[in-house]
Amino acid sequence: MRVAVVGVGAMGRIQVDSYLDDDRTAVRGLCDISAEALSEAARRCPEATVTSDLAVIATDTSIDLVSVCLPHVDHVPTATTLLEADKRVVLEKPIAMNCRDAARLLKASSARPGALVVKSYLRHTRSCQLLHAAVADGLIGSPRLVTSSFASLRRDEGVPRWRLRSEESGGGALLDSGIHLIDFLHWTFGTERTVTASLRTDESGIDLDDVVTLEFEHGPLAVITLTQRSNVSGPCFRIEVFGDSGRALVETTPSGEMHFRAEVGTERRPDRIEAGWWLAAHRAALGTYVDRVSRGEPFDEENPEDAALNVATVDAAYHVAAPAGSQ
Numbered sequence: 001m002r003v004a005v006v007g008v009g010a011m012g013r014i015q016v017d018s019y020l021d022d023d024r025t026a027v028r029g030l031c032d033i034s035a036e037a038l039s040e041a042a043r044r045c046p047e048a049t050v051t052s053d054l055a056v057i058a059t060d061t062s063i064d065l066v067s068v069c070l071p072h073v074d075h076v077p078t079a080t081t082l083l084e085a086d087k088r089v090v091l092e093k094p095i096a097m098n099c100r101d102a103a104r105l106l107k108a109s110s111a112r113p114g115a116l117v118v119k120s121y122l123r124h125t126r127s128c129q130l131l132h133a134a135v136a137d138g139l140i141g142s143p144r145l146v147t148s149s150f151a152s153l154r155r156d157e158g159v160p161r162w163r164l165r166s167e168e169s170g171g172g173a174l175l176d177s178g179i180h181l182i183d184f185l186h187w188t189f190g191t192e193r194t195v196t197a198s199l200r201t202d203e204s205g206i207d208l209d210d211v212v213t214l215e216f217e218h219g220p221l222a223v224i225t226l227t228q229r230s231n232v233s234g235p236c237f238r239i240e241v242f243g244d245s246g247r248a249l250v251e252t253t254p255s256g257e258m259h260f261r262a263e264v265g266t267e268r269r270p271d272r273i274e275a276g277w278w279l280a281a282h283r284a285a286l287g288t289y290v291d292r293v294s295r296g297e298p299f300d301e302e303n304p305e306d307a308a309l310n311v312a313t314v315d316a317a318y319h320v321a322a323p324a325g326s327q
């Protein structure tokens with residue numbers, strides 16, 4: 001199967017490597033507006049067409065699948081162009097910067113059902129699958145409370161500039177990393193009925209420290225806490241679900257592992273440890289999508305409608321947030 005990657009920055013390079021390691025895929029197109037990023041990626045993919053023009057990828061009828069790894073502002077126009085050109089599309093999260101833009105993309109994808117998938121990598125970790133199953137199978141009883149956190153370091157020197165500008169990123173900690181927790185909560189508990197939020201922003205309006213609560217209709221009260229100013233290595237997160245007969249959690253460790261733990265009543269279940277989970281989850285997600293395309297099947301994984309609901313929750317939180325201060 002011939003694939004192309006549009007945007008070969010940090011995430012694009014991870015996807016290129018994943019496709020290069022997959023016997024079923026050949027990287028035949030690379031697109032980026034940065035000559036430097038392109039030439040670095042091109043060194044690893046000598047057979048790829050290298051271009052800064054999306055139309056070259058869109059009109060190449062030999063390409064079956066295109067990954068879009070661009071700044072958030074480019075997600076909707078790029079994915080729309082590719083869908084209209086009859087491509088299968090793997091879009092990085094978030095589907096869009098806001099609900100209005102997400103609705104535009106949903107319209108384009110409704111003409112090609114099953115052609116667009118919006119990558120939600122937590123669903124592809126074994127630990128989060130176990131946590132999801134612990135709730136779905138009733139292992140810990142009825143879920144009452146969820147506490148969750150996602151901490152990352154905003155490396156002002158190393159972070160791409162677009163992430164620091166709301167016109168290009170659409171938001172800060174909540175849209176960028178909180179959306180992973182929101183996706184897990186929606187996947188596990190359905191849609192919330194109320195959202196509250198308190199955000200702390202920088203001078204440009206990007207939220208860096210957030211507390212958001214979601215109340216689920218027939219499920220738990222969930223608290224999401226985020227910071228992009230913690231001195232941690234890599235994404236550092238935790239999701240703990242308290243049910244009326246036990247609790248279960250996933251938690252990352254500094255050594256790059258993810259742990260799943262569960263207690264049912266007084267019984268502690270054996271811990272499950274997942275090493276190298278971050279890269280493995282991205283690769284597992286792409287492998288699943290490649291499998292779909294190689295079988296000629298529609299994407300049955302993270303669908304654009306779910307991804308749009310995630311953005312709707314983010315929009316609601318930004319809308320109701322009472323500013324807790326600014327720096």
Ligand SMILES: NC(=O)c1ccc[n+]([C@@H]2O[C@H](COP(=O)([O-])OP(=O)(O)OC[C@H]3O[C@@H](n4cnc5c(N)ncnc54)[C@H](O)[C@@H]3O)[C@@H](O)[C@H]2O)c1
Pocket residue numbers: 006007008009010011012031032033034037052069070071072074092093094121160176
């Ligand atoms: N799921 C995750 O854990 C995770 C982690 C990192 C990034 N991401 C997502 O991946 C996407 C990309 O993030 P990143 O960190 O790789 O950013 P990045 O800035 O490192 O890479 C973006 C690339 O796109 C290129 N680009 C910008 N505008 C373009 C255009 N119009 N046409 C072609 N190329 C263009 C840039 O030159 C750059 O090389 C974002 O959606 C981000 O949220 C997801």
